Amino acid sequence: MHVRLVDTVARDSFHEMFNAALLSMCLTAFERVEYVCHPSQQACIRRVLERHAPATDLKRVRFRPTAVVRREGPVGWVCRYALGALVNLWQLLTLPRGEQLIYTTNNPLGLWALNLLCRLRPRRVVVVCHGELELLAQCHPWWRASGWFGALLRRTFARTTLAPGLKCCVLGRSILRNLTPYVAPKNRAAFFSIDHPYFFSEAPAAPAPHAQLRVGTVGQLTPAKGLHRIVELAREIPVPLVVVGRTYGFDGHAACRNVRFVAGADNGFIPRERYDSEAAALDYLVFAYDPDGYRLTASGALFDALNLCRPVITLRNDYFDDVLRLRAGYVVDTVNDMAALVRRLAAAWPENPDYSLFCENLLRLRAEFAVETVASRFREALRTLYPESKKAER
Incomplete structure (x- = not known):
């Protein structure tokens, strides 16, 4: 047929x-x-x-x-x-x-x-x-x-x-x-x-040992994808937040002192080699999408996290709960909860007994999808x- x-x-x-x-x-x-x-x-x-x-x-x-x-x-x-x-x-x-x-x-x-x-x-x-x-x-x-x-x-x-x-x-x-x-x-x-x-490509190696926790986002970042929540989160955490991707609907780059925009203040194109290296250097990928959003559509950025094999820190929503059917990071209810979690992880870094479990479950999820x-x-x-x-x- x-x-x-x-x-x-x-x-x-x-x-x-x-x-x-x-x-x-x-x-x-x-x-x-x-x-x-x-x-x-x-x-x-x-x-x-x-x-x-x-x-x-x-x-x-x-x-x-x-x-x-x-x-x-x-x-x-x-x-x-x-x-x-x-x-x-x-x-x-x-x-x-x-x-x-x-x-x-x-x-x-x-x-x-x-x-x-x-x-x-x-x-x-x-x-x-x-x-x-x-x-x-x-x-x-x-x-x-x-x-x-x-x-x-x-x-x-x-x-x-x-x-x-x-x-x-x-x-x-x-x-x-x-x-x-x-x-x-x-x-x-x-x-x-x-x-x-x-x-999925081959799972990248874990980042080389480093003294400070690294968190960030990957892919395009817009108001609909939680851009302003990410900016709010960056003000409340003790480590820089890296945005690996271009931003849209936003012109306040210069005022975000604790955010490093890989695309720069001019929101320029990011070469694939640099995009991959910057994303692979992160310890956790952060998603601050609207908790009431993504009820009727899928999120490609979440699969980028699986591809990178990096644990996530995300606000709870239906679609993310469905995809993250194994423990592959932390799911919280509010930006304040997210900030408190990052502060706790940063204070204990590099100690985190759950990190290896998260990575193992990410490999299982990659096979699932x-x-x-x-x-x-x-x-x-x-x-x-x-x-x-x-x-x-x-």
Whole structure:
């Protein structure tokens, strides 16, 4: 059996790691893969697979190009989703009976039409959902694009009967659980979850012995990702806090005397070699995301922590609780609790009897979320949803 992957949203490196992992998983479940995406995304996926999974048999993949609107911003996303919805419908119309169709991204603007066509032309269709699910819980004005998208998602999930062959995949058990209030009981069987797959590199060595505790963040830091909480935390701890990544929505770098911004006050590009070395030098990675956030979306930065094999200090939220299913650091309730913990760790450094246990559990979690492990569960989910798909396995 063949599968057709369709991505009408991503350009360049957008979602490249997840899309490459999904392609790799599909190659374990299907004889051949047809991948419809923008040429720039194809190039990025090839580079990711060459770097992380060189044994991937790309000879069994047929890439086909499609147009994706370049423009960003609200107008750009409306145009991107509008064009993408038309391409998505065409891909469903042209799909041979008996083949599997997987959309790598949920298109809020076109989901209702896709569901209607699925009812008129029954096919096996999986839609992978990402951060757009957060729109279900947000109340944006009707005149904003995000308001339209959220209203369309709520209507499709809660008021429309989903076609029997249409299934929605979410990337985490906690996300599936938190979706319940937004999905009509008649539609809940159409939703299933898998863990977020990740290509892990070799676990880096522990930092060389040093006299002072090192804590910091990795990846982009924005107000939505707790930037101001990080600044608040830095004022209350006795050690410098290192921000390994660029910041957005913030111009107070000079006033943060206890924060070292690796990107500098000008928020410049960080070369990969320096990014890796700065991140690997940290003892703990700090996450101060909104405790009420990440209920309906996954966090890539948390998987960066697993990749680095560094224990975390994080505020409690549903998604982090789900991923950190083994003790891999400290989970606290408030920034004040976080500051008190860092002060205690800094005072006792380098003594910490739990640190080696955290590192051992991080290695176990890496195996849990590795592409190979998630691929096995993905195949099992497809067998359950579509019993005839058992014939598709090689």
